[in-house]
Amino acid sequence: MITGTITSLHVTDVRFPTSLDQHGSDAMHTDPDYSAAYIVIETDAADGLKGHGLTFTLGKGTEIVVCAVRALSRHVIGKALGDIVNNFRDFYRQLTSDGQLRWIGPEKGAVQLATAAVLNAVWDLWAKKEKKPLWKLLVDMDPHQLVSCIDFRYITDALTEEEALEILQNGKQGQRDREEHMLRSGYPAYTTSCAWLGYSDEQLKKLCSDALKEGWTRFKVKVGADLKDDIRRCELIRGMIGPDNIMMLDANQRWDVQEAISWVKDLAKYKPLWIEEPTSPDDILGHATISKALSPLNIGVATGEQSCISASTHKEGCHNRVMFKQFLQANALQYLQIDSCRLGSVNENLSVLLMSKKFNVPVCPHAGGVGLCELVQHLILFDYISVSGSLDNRMCEYVDHLHEHFMYPVIISRAAYMPPKDPGYSTEMKDESVLQYQFPDGEIWQKLILEKKVEA
Amino acid sequence: MITGTITSLHVTDVRFPTSLDQHGSDAMHTDPDYSAAYIVIETDAADGLKGHGLTFTLGKGTEIVVCAVRALSRHVIGKALGDIVNNFRDFYRQLTSDGQLRWIGPEKGAVQLATAAVLNAVWDLWAKKEKKPLWKLLVDMDPHQLVSCIDFRYITDALTEEEALEILQNGKQGQRDREEHMLRSGYPAYTTSCAWLGYSDEQLKKLCSDALKEGWTRFKVKVGADLKDDIRRCELIRGMIGPDNIMMLDANQRWDVQEAISWVKDLAKYKPLWIEEPTSPDDILGHATISKALSPLNIGVATGEQSCISASTHKEGCHNRVMFKQFLQANALQYLQIDSCRLGSVNENLSVLLMSKKFNVPVCPHAGGVGLCELVQHLILFDYISVSGSLDNRMCEYVDHLHEHFMYPVIISRAAYMPPKDPGYSTEMKDESVLQYQFPDGEIWQKLILEKKVEA
Secondary structure, eight states: OOOBBBEEEEEEEEEOOGGGGGGTSSSSSSSSEEEEEEEEESSTTTTOOOOEEEEEEEEETTHHHHHHHHHHHGTTOOBBBBHHHHHHHHHHHHTOOTTGGGOSSSHHHHHHHHHHHHHHHHHHHHHHHHHHHHHHHHHHHHHHHHHOOOOOOTTTTTTOOHHHHHHHHHHTTTHHHHHHHHHOOOOOEEEEEEOOOOOOOHHHHHHHHHHHHOOOOOOEEOOSOOHHOOOOOOOOHHHHHOOEEEEEEEEOOOOHHHHOOOOOOHHEEEEEEEOOSSSOOOOOOHHHHHHHGGGGGGGHHHTTTOOGGGEEEEEOOSSSSSHHHHHHTOHHHHHEOOOOTTTTTTHHHHHHHHHHHTTTTOOOOOOOOHHHHHHHHHHHIIIIIIIIOOOTTTEEEOSSSGGGSSSOOOOTTTTTEOOOOSSSSSSOBHHHHHEEEEEEEEHHHHHHHTTTTTOO | OOOBEEEEEEEEEEOOOOGGGGGTTSSSOSSOOEEEEEEEEESSOOTTOOEEEEEEOOOOOOOOOEEEHHHHGGTTTOBBBBHHHHHHHHHOOOOHTTTTTGGGSSSSSHHHHHHHHHHHHHHHHHHHTTBHHHHHHHHHHHHHHHHTOOOOOOTTTTTOHHHHHHHHHHHHHHHHHHHHHHHHHHHEEEEEEEOOSSSHHHHHHHHHHHHTTTTTOEEEEOOSHHHHHHHHHHHHHHHTTTSSSSEEEEEEEEEOOHHHHHHHHHHGGGGGEEEOHHHHOOOOOHHHHHHHHGGGGHHHHHHOOGGOOEEEEEEEEOOOOHHHHHHHHTTTTEEEOTTTTTSHHHHHHHHHHHHHHTTTOOOOOOOOOOOOTHHHHHHHIIIIIIIOOOOTOOOOOEEOGGGBBSSOEEETTTEEEEEESSBSSSOBHHHHHHOOOOOOOOHHHHHHHHHHOOOO
């Protein structure tokens, strides 16, 4: 019995001044301040448990998402948590199909980011009520209830409710062994901390060398601003990590379709596993064209080498399940990156995990930013234990930033995510961090404004 | 010489309480309050001219777009209008590629709606400076300058700058005759005023009969909530308008792919010209499947009847040029509906008009709401005079609502849009309307709140 009616939803604009250090810079986002619209929901239940949720943003614009969260809050306050989770599909539909608000999306942009933040808080609260980490709540859940959380609207031509149920029922087989394996060894990770565009070669070398010592074997390199520069950096990194480790490229939507093909061909000798976001995240057919054109570069793989020596297309910017559906239908990606804060929370991610299983495409989650690692580890653990049952060609992104602001930060051991054990969705930030970094009134920002390092 | 530096950008949340009368209801938006984020920009030029711009919204959520406009305003204030319009592509790119804000989109949702509103104001001001209605500014513009307004990023695999230039140069031929034809006869329109879901049969009959008397020959019917109800209403309307007039259906994203196909087949006997928005606006491949499935129902057309007796797919919800590009590449639409307030203003619409020309698909603009008719008439006039050169299978939506709030309302004569003659983009609202209908402080809303007809 899940008790409590939601009595309040509080949202805060929390920003970290990462642009001052060029953390997180890429070809399209040269000055990000990693930020979040951060939510706390409270109920009238005697247990006093709170739900914490967030969506990740890049600084300016966070206030727009905060505004969207406030617009959604009327659908949340006054609802009984038990009614929500026992009819989660309807609640999801209510948030995403508000007759007036959906015009601003639908299911995309600021309103979808806000939906993610709100629902992440609801899932956190539910998991806390059940005294389980979110991944375990999902793993233990009955397939019928899991399916009842998913809105199948617009995807039934790719995945029906019956097919989803069947996948989940099959996933029960061997689940316990896989859970134990995860608790023992963790979920394999790759690092994006080493090779941001804004870093100097000295920084790159130092970070890369440190990462190798820590046991990392998979490295992502940001490319796309300048070809000569990319060649030099790929040469440097491939030299550092050697031929057996894995390197991926990420262009952050920098190119047009033909440009992407020719640019990546020029980097092919460094044997990247994939090229991520070569062009507009909306361009399904463009990604299909790029995939097809780069497929011959996989010839090395066919001869028996590791799968790490291929070049494939890969996505991070899909704004909803309808886009992912088409990427899968069009063979436009070979690695599918879910995002815990851009898709509509666990609910929409469940539908994407199940479609990926059906289309036999490995899921390699997007993470980094603020809290994305904390959240997405739960989803990928569930994917392995209860859906895909496989670690082949699979790994979860890791970026070593800003974890210190969380109550239950990720634990990385030998380049793997160790399963969280605390109840909830690992979404809760430290009160002090929220207070100090809230924009623009927090102490950190007031100081930067006074010092004229940032605009008010 | 275009003078003036932009000194201020003022944005207002203007809402009309249309939900109280069920104006504009459809299968997904049952209670819209037609609204706008309305912008006024001022410069320091001695002429005192102001630019007015807007984007259309449905009530709640307008405040989110207003917030996004404020976030964009730092890219606008302090800019010389001459610098903007002489390097319009760069300015467009600056608004849509802000390193932090683009995360909230990119080029979709609230930030893209805000971009449209801001740029619509800039175009209005530019046209006023040139003392021309916007359509005439475009018609008279040198093809090189027109092309310089377009951001070709992500669409060069479908349309290059050189191809765009060639289309515009060819369009110069016979331009004067087509302009005179428009000034004489206007651009053909169709009406959506008659058959909203919320209307009673009596209302439907009365509106339909009045429209026929006024010379309307093309009628759009909202469908998708209940099949029996749709059959009854289609029967009624086809009966009223007779076999020779044109009927279109609009489902406003109500269906999944297979459901759309089967539902429309059940309405095929009423010989609709098109089915509009059968499913998610993001589902390019789904629309392609629906198009293919409904194509056999066009057999009547192939036997030599008017093209009005076909059933085809048709789109309104595309959020940017990348989506339109793919709809065209995938043969997923047979009629392309541009939108003056969802795409990134004239700039992005130009790229879509040119792609449609290249793919030989007729443009039939979306209009209605608040101000959409006023704005989009300029774009479709330009399309006929300078791009497509054809009226075959083409018409522009018209809805008879809320024109009284505009300084230069559309003029409809014998079911055609008569070309506006006043300088500007017809975007300017009456000061009194803006004052009375601003939300929530305007007199109209304060009264409704006091009377407890709406929530504060």
